[in-house]
Amino acid sequence: MATVIPWTTVEVGDLEIFTPALPCLIVNTWYAAGEPVSTVTYFWQDEETGLISHEIVFAEPISFEDALAWAQDHAPKRGVERIHVKHGPSTKKPAKAARAGARKKAGARVKASGRMKTARAKHGRKHAGR
Numbered sequence: 001m002a003t004v005i006p007w008t009t010v011e012v013g014d015l016e017i018f019t020p021a022l023p024c025l026i027v028n029t030w031y032a033a034g035e036p037v038s039t040v041t042y043f044w045q046d047e048e049t050g051l052i053s054h055e056i057v058f059a060e061p062i063s064f065e066d067a068l069a070w071a072q073d074h075a076p077k078r079g080v081e082r083i084h085v086k087h088g089p090s091t092k093k094p095a096k097a098a099r100a101g102a103r104k105k106a107g108a109r110v111k112a113s114g115r116m117k118t119a120r121a122k123h124g125r126k127h128a129g130r
Contacts, residue, residue, distance in 0.1 A: 001072065006086075020082075024042075025078070025084070027084070068085060
């Protein structure tokens with residue numbers, strides 16, 4: 001029987017990098033309009049070229065448990081010993097986007113020419129010639 005491993009990523013800056021143990025199946029379930037949608041993707045590495053390839057082998061509006069059971073039944077047919085799983089929406093990404101947006105707004109403005117804008121001092125009256 002294949003080993004079930006939680007979906008794990010490594011964060012490099014703003015990127016989340018998923019590094020599966022190949023060959024493997026990946027069960028991913030999310031919710032659209034409150035209903036589950038599940039996919040099972042097969043990842044493998046070509047022995048001749050070394051390229052990593054993937055193929056969606058199952059996609060249905062079923063629960064995570066049913067998709068995982070399907071993956072476990074089909075893992076031996078593909079020589080897979082590991083099944084990575086991801087269930088539900090990620091809660092990290094919206095928080096990162098909110099923080100990143102706040103930082104961008106607080107930063108200095110840049111003109112189209114690429115130079116920094118400097119703030120003009122405000123005066124109580126309007127000066128002639130400006």
